[in-house]
Amino acid sequence: MANQNREEVVCVTGANGFIGTWLVKTLLEKQTPRYKINATIFPNSDPSHLFTLHPEAQSRITIFPVNILGSTAVSSAIKNCSGVFHVASPCTLEDPTDPQKELLEPAVQGTLNVLEASKRAGVKRVVLTSSISAMVPNPNWPEKKAIDETSWTDVEYCKLRGKWYPVSKTEAEKLAWEFREKNDGIDVVAVHPGTCLGELIQKEMNASSAVLQRLMVGSKDTQECYWLGAVHVKDVARAHVLVYETPTAAGRYLCVNGIYQFSSFAKTVSELYPDFPIHSFPDETQPGLTPCKDAARRLIDLGLVFTPIQDAIKEAAESLMAKGFLQRTPSKN
Template identity: 25%
Template sequence: MDVRGLQLVTGGAGFIGSNLVRRLVELGARVRVFDDLSAGHLENLAGLEPSVEFIRGDLRDAAAVRAAAQGAAHVFHLGALASVQASVDDPAATHEINVTGTLNVLLAARAAGVRRVVFSSSASVYGDSPEMPKREDMRPAPLTGYALSKLAGEHYGRIFHGLYGLECFALRYFNVFGPRQDPASHYAAVIPLFMRAYAAGRQPTIYGDGEQTRDFTYVADVVAANLACLDAPATAAGGVYNVAYGDRISVNDLARRIAALAGQPFAPTYAPARPGDVRESQADSSLARRVLGWQPTGDFAAGLRATYDWFKSR
């Protein structure tokens, strides 16, 4: 694993970012985190000093991003307004942070002579097409500003690779879960919300009929996909890669499993489906496995148990 030199992680105090930072430190890397703490928390980085340098900054501030990129060997760009619902509520903010912010990161990386950039994208770029599983060669059809912003980031990475030789990799995540995922956020994902409810002896709210499916992926395997990009061949740069197990689990089934872990009955409240939510989601991740050499554990049940144990310990 090539973690020589400084590793810049934008959004490194957030859920996925902090898990990546911890793994980089375990591998002996020096890490610089750039985060505005709008969703992340410094406590996610506790105990990592002095291997981690923290810079509080905004992706929309081009000068601050340029300064953060100085001396970096690689950039892991996870910083974003990472919510479908947030983009429905405030599409302008989503564009400024996710599109202009990503452009600022790429410009800074190019100016600093960064070797590789790994961009966190999203399965939401596929939209709600019924064809399953999702492959990277399918035509994107984003339904929200968030999905569109991620697609724009992918294209910017491809363009910077083609025009300037900056080696960029885009990873499309499918419903990541694991420790340090904040259930208190207004835009929290479904697993921490369900876990918080059941751990407190309450029933969760399910939007829609609960038969919509998701391809849930444990965060440690998403971290492994990011790191796989460092050792991938140069010919893989400029590409887009699905990161998921390839399984379909309904939201009802998910809630039943978490209820069982908590020793609670399954009796959720149902509410109308939210705008922008897709009905079905499942990935074909064979390209990432073949080209990047990504080898996920694929153990959803073990990941769910580890995540629940972490939530109980909080």
């Protein structure tokens, strides 16, 4: 955990992605301790925006082009680090052609490589970016009980329906807990974001922003039973740092600004952007989902204050329009 009296070196995997970028920004803005960051990026991807995040970014960020499946390369990035934030994991809204190669292997083997390298380096805590997708869908969850950190995605249910991203996140996280159980001296804490919204600092559109973008151009996709809520990406980044720096933090931390129906999210977006062709969903788009305002109670108890979801939606939408991913004047088609 963080030592408040010295400079500290930490590793962030997938540092130039959406969550990774905001996490790097949050770490750079901390004064006590003063973080230096070993930032892993997928080879040939662009990390240039990371150096715009802080006046000292150039001197405090070291870039490591790393395929997470390469254990030697992963080890080189984690060596001499006191902590690791393992964010890197493939995420897409499209159905994979080869689920094993595109999603499962990078998520599971990549997590194992990070944990093994962390153990060799003497890292005391690894903060794992898991996902709401490792908690739902769970068809056997008690009716009228709000989802909490004890819920696990039903992997077989997802496999039968070809939903491979939840499978990848669930199997990767379960591997992390098994590793923690078998290896003394290394700690693991997991953060479970929902749909992350906010300003796009990187050039590419991430999967969570694509959910909003598709909704605003008329998509009727209800996200099935995977939807639990949204969260500002800066709150996700703060949650990672918070659980890293809090010695008593342990286990899984749900990170959403409340659990609610996708229909209510769509209604909020429509109220903010009435000129856009946003589909009106039935109130019960997901039967059995129990809303909960303070679902992320464990993070709230640690001191995290969540950003109003309206602000996250507006920042995300304006960013999508500014970068040309969404027309500022809605199409009439």
